Amino acid sequence: MWFKPWKQNTESTDQVAMDRLPRHIAIIMDGNGRWAQKRALPRSMGHRSGVEALRKVVKACSKLGIEVLTVYAFSTENWKRPKDEVGVLMTLLTEYLRKELQELHQNNVIIRTMGKINDLPLEAQRELAHSIKSTRDNTGLVLNLALNYGGRSEIIDAVRKLSKEVLNGKQRIEEIDEHCFSETLYTQGLPDPDLLIRTSGEMRLSNFLLWQLAYTEIVIVEELWPDFGQKALLEAIKAYQKRDRRFGGIHTS
Numbered sequence: 001m002w003f004k005p006w007k008q009n010t011e012s013t014d015q016v017a018m019d020r021l022p023r024h025i026a027i028i029m030d031g032n033g034r035w036a037q038k039r040a041l042p043r044s045m046g047h048r049s050g051v052e053a054l055r056k057v058v059k060a061c062s063k064l065g066i067e068v069l070t071v072y073a074f075s076t077e078n079w080k081r082p083k084d085e086v087g088v089l090m091t092l093l094t095e096y097l098r099k100e101l102q103e104l105h106q107n108n109v110i111i112r113t114m115g116k117i118n119d120l121p122l123e124a125q126r127e128l129a130h131s132i133k134s135t136r137d138n139t140g141l142v143l144n145l146a147l148n149y150g151g152r153s154e155i156i157d158a159v160r161k162l163s164k165e166v167l168n169g170k171q172r173i174e175e176i177d178e179h180c181f182s183e184t185l186y187t188q189g190l191p192d193p194d195l196l197i198r199t200s201g202e203m204r205l206s207n208f209l210l211w212q213l214a215y216t217e218i219v220i221v222e223e224l225w226p227d228f229g230q231k232a233l234l235e236a237i238k239a240y241q242k243r244d245r246r247f248g249g250i251h252t253s
Contacts, residue, residue: 016064016234020241022194024068025061026216028208029054031200031224038224044088049226051092055100060230062107062141064237068190069143072208076116076150090121093147097127101134108140114186115149142190149186151210158184187212195240197233199225217243 029050036046054071061069074089097111104111111131118125128147161184165171171180182188192212198204201222205213219236221228 016237017241018065021064021066022217022237022240023066024070024191024193024195025066025237026070026072026193026196026209026213027057028072028196028198028202028206029225029228030198030202030206032226034200035224035226043085046226047085047088047092051096053226053228054096056229057233058104058109058141058143060233062109066141068193069141070114070146070187070190070193070209071144072146072149072206074115074147074149075207076148076153077207079148090124093124094127097131101131104131104143105135105138108138109135110138110140110142111135112142112144113147114144114154115147116153117147119148144187144190146208149208151205151207154186155211157186182211185211192216195219195236197221197236199223199228215245217245 032046032050033043034046035049036043039045057071058069073093078089079086101111111128111134113128113132117128120128124147128145158181162171162176162181166173166176182192187209192214193209193216196209196213196216196218198218198220201220203220209216217240219239221232221236223232
């Protein structure tokens with residue numbers, strides 16, 4: 001079964017404060033190509049191994065009781081990659097949804113997407129629509145897939161939408177505030193990420209959730225994404241729990 005009890009070893013939750021878990025974890029899944037290159041394998045094998053890493057992380061987050069997991073699966077800039085590599089990524093997306101949907105649904109996972117989904121291949125769009133429909137009444141982990149996503153594009157789309165509402169008399173300019181703007185973004189209805197994890201040691205946001213990450217705690221890990229799993233996730237959560245989150249203020253106690 002998908003959710004077997006964890007063994008009491010270094011991957012145990014013993015040192016994780018279960019009452020201080022991040023509600024929303026976002027991950028920049030970086031390093032598939034380098035992982036394959038280090039092993040003299042084609043890049044497609046790195047991406048395939050990356051899908052297995054995602055499976056492990058989704059499973060772990062669901063077991064922990066994390067509310068939302070947002071993963072950067074395909075950026076607007078990724079279209080610049082070789083055509084055959086883009087094709088592999090789209091094929092892996094549809095394969096993942098077909099193979100995992102039943103178990104995701106049985107384990108109460110909700111599938112959600114953000115980005116310009118209408119520009120994806122039709123087969124990927126159909127699988128996404130089916131997965132979203134099949135899991136929409138679930139109440140567990142929200143698996144939010146960022147696909148054909150760019151943070152700047154998301155903000156521009158929000159500005160355009162609010163501008164149209166002002167011109168149509170549906171929105172007053174003076175009533176536009178941070179909450180209003182947030183509810184116009186692709187992440188509408190979701191809490192902002194508490195924890196951002198980026199693999200492969202790179203220290204940049206790569207146009208990911210630029211508005212939502214304003215007060216997010218960032219953990220950079222050296223593991224390449226295919227090597228990232230339950231143990232690395234727990235270590236990142238423990239690092240997060242050691243942070244003093246003041247949100248611009250100070251603690252008086």
